[in-house]
Amino acid sequence: MCGRFALTATPDRAAAFLGLPELEDFPPRYNIAPTQPVLMAIAGLPRAPGSNLPDSNLPDSNLQDRQPMLVRWGLIPAWVKDTREFPLLFNARSEGAAQKASFRAAMRHRRALVPASGFYEWRQSGGKRGQPYWVRPKHGGLVAFAGLIETYAEPGGSEMDTGAILTVNANADIAHIHDRMPVVIDPQDFARWLDCRTREPRDVADLLRPAQLDFFDAVPVSDLVNKVANTGTEIQERWPELEKARRRKPGADDCQMSLFQQ
Numbered sequence: 001m002c003g004r005f006a007l008t009a010t011p012d013r014a015a016a017f018l019g020l021p022e023l024e025d026f027p028p029r030y031n032i033a034p035t036q037p038v039l040m041a042i043a044g045l046p047r048a049p050g051s052n053l054p055d056s057n058l059p060d061s062n063l064q065d066r067q068p069m070l071v072r073w074g075l076i077p078a079w080v081k082d083t084r085e086f087p088l089l090f091n092a093r094s095e096g097a098a099q100k101a102s103f104r105a106a107m108r109h110r111r112a113l114v115p116a117s118g119f120y121e122w123r124q125s126g127g128k129r130g131q132p133y134w135v136r137p138k139h140g141g142l143v144a145f146a147g148l149i150e151t152y153a154e155p156g157g158s159e160m161d162t163g164a165i166l167t168v169n170a171n172a173d174i175a176h177i178h179d180r181m182p183v184v185i186d187p188q189d190f191a192r193w194l195d196c197r198t199r200e201p202r203d204v205a206d207l208l209r210p211a212q213l214d215f216f217d218a219v220p221v222s223d224l225v226n227k228v229a230n231t232g233t234e235i236q237e238r239w240p241e242l243e244k245a246r247r248r249k250p251g252a253d254d255c256q257m258s259l260f261q262q
Contacts, residue, residue: 001091001121001167001178001180002090002091002119002121002145002165002167002180002181002182003033003034003090003091003120004031004032004033004119004120004225005032005114005116005117005118005119005120005145005165005182006028006029006030006031006032006116006117006118006119006120006134006236007028007029007032007038007039007115007116007117007142008028008029008030008117009028009115009117009141009142011023011024011025011026013142014039014115014142015068017115017141017142017144017187018041018066018068018113018115018144018190019041019066019190020041020066020067020068021065023039023068026039029231030231030232030233030235030236031120031225031228031230031231031235032073033073033228034073034074034088034090035072035073035074035088036072036073037070037071037072037073038070038071038072038073038114038163039068039069039070039071039114039115040068040069040070040071040112040113040114040147040149040163041066041067041068041069041112041113041115041144041194042066042067042069042110042111042112042113042149042194043065043066043067043191043194043195043196043197044065044066044067066190066194069112069149069161070161071112071147071149071161071162071163072160072161072162072163073090073162073163073164073165074088074089074090074162074163074164075089075090075092075102075103075106075148075149075150075162075163075164076089076150076152076160076162077101077102077103077105077150077152078105078150078151078152078153079101080152083152089102089103089164090164090165091164091165091166091167091180092148092164092165092166092167093166093167093180094146094166094167094168094183094208095168095208097148097166097201098201098202098205103148103164105150106148106149106150106164107148107201108196108200108201109196110148110149110150110151110196111146111147111148111149111193111194111196111204112146112147112148112149112163112194113144113145113146113147113185113190113193113194114144114145114146114147114163114165115142115143115144116142116143116144116145116182117136117142117143118134118135118136118137118143118216119135119145119182120132120133120134120135120221120225121133121135121174121177121178121181121218122177122178123176123177123178124178129226131220132220132221132222132223132225132226133177133218133219133220133221134218134219134221134225134235134236135174135177135181135216135217135218135219136216136217136219137215137216137217138214138215138216138217143184144184144185144187144190145165145166145182145183145184145185146165146166146182146183146184146185146193146207146208147163147164147165147166148163148164148166149161149162149163150162150163165182165183166182166183166208167180167181167182167183168180168181168182168183168208168209168210169181169210170210171210171211171212171213172213173211173213173214173215173216173218174216174218177218181210181211183207183208183209184211184215185207189207192204192207193207219236219238220238220239221235221236221237221238221239222234222235222237222239
């Protein structure tokens with residue numbers, strides 16, 4: 001799963017990465033949580049050949065501008081009557097999203113990209129949330145998670161854009177922490193993933209796969225990230241106590257690791 005992530009790049013870097021013309025200014029966000037607004041990018045209307053925004057993944061006749069959206073993280077399907085009785089869908093399992101009622105329409109019509117500097121995951125300990133990790137690209141920069149968007153019409157008549165992040169079975173780099181991870185869309189596949197006009201879910205199913213090995217680096221951090229109110233850079237600092245435990249003598253009892261889990 002992916003229950004927290006960060007976006008600390010400048011608006012200019014995020015716009016360039018996503019192929020957006022521009023973005024309004026926003027501050028670095030180190031601890032983004034469900035129900036908060038998140039930035040997503042969708043395919044826009046077709047644009048004329050020769051536009052200033054390069055998009056080599058599509059033929060000229062199909063070039064599209066990409067549009068930014070500010071979305072509530074927690075998808076609400078259009079058919080929901082009472083949101084108070086509906087679970088918070090901030091993740092969607094990619095394996096069945098195209099068939100599941102909650103995500104079927106979004107998978108067909110509203111696929112999106114979610115820019116991130118990395119995400120947080122917790123190692124499970126006895127069924128409880130344990131050691132937190134900051135999972136970031138090894139070579140720095142941004143990643144784009146596969147996202148879904150659904151516009152929900154509230155009873156009063158106003159509309160709210162909501163979204164979820166797709167997940168997949170974790171690769172070997174992350175599996176020792178958690179069995180799920182967000183789907184990462186490679187830049188060369190942005191256009192294909194966003195193209196809901198000509199590509200159905202089955203046409204992009206091959207993109208719903210774990211990140212390649214050695215793409216992410218998992219850094220142990222303190223439990224400061226557990227509290228949404230903590231939003232500073234300190235929540236991403238490496239937790240030195242855990243590093244000392246990792247360097248203990250060979251043959252030491254692995255159960256000692258429990259001393260460093262929350």
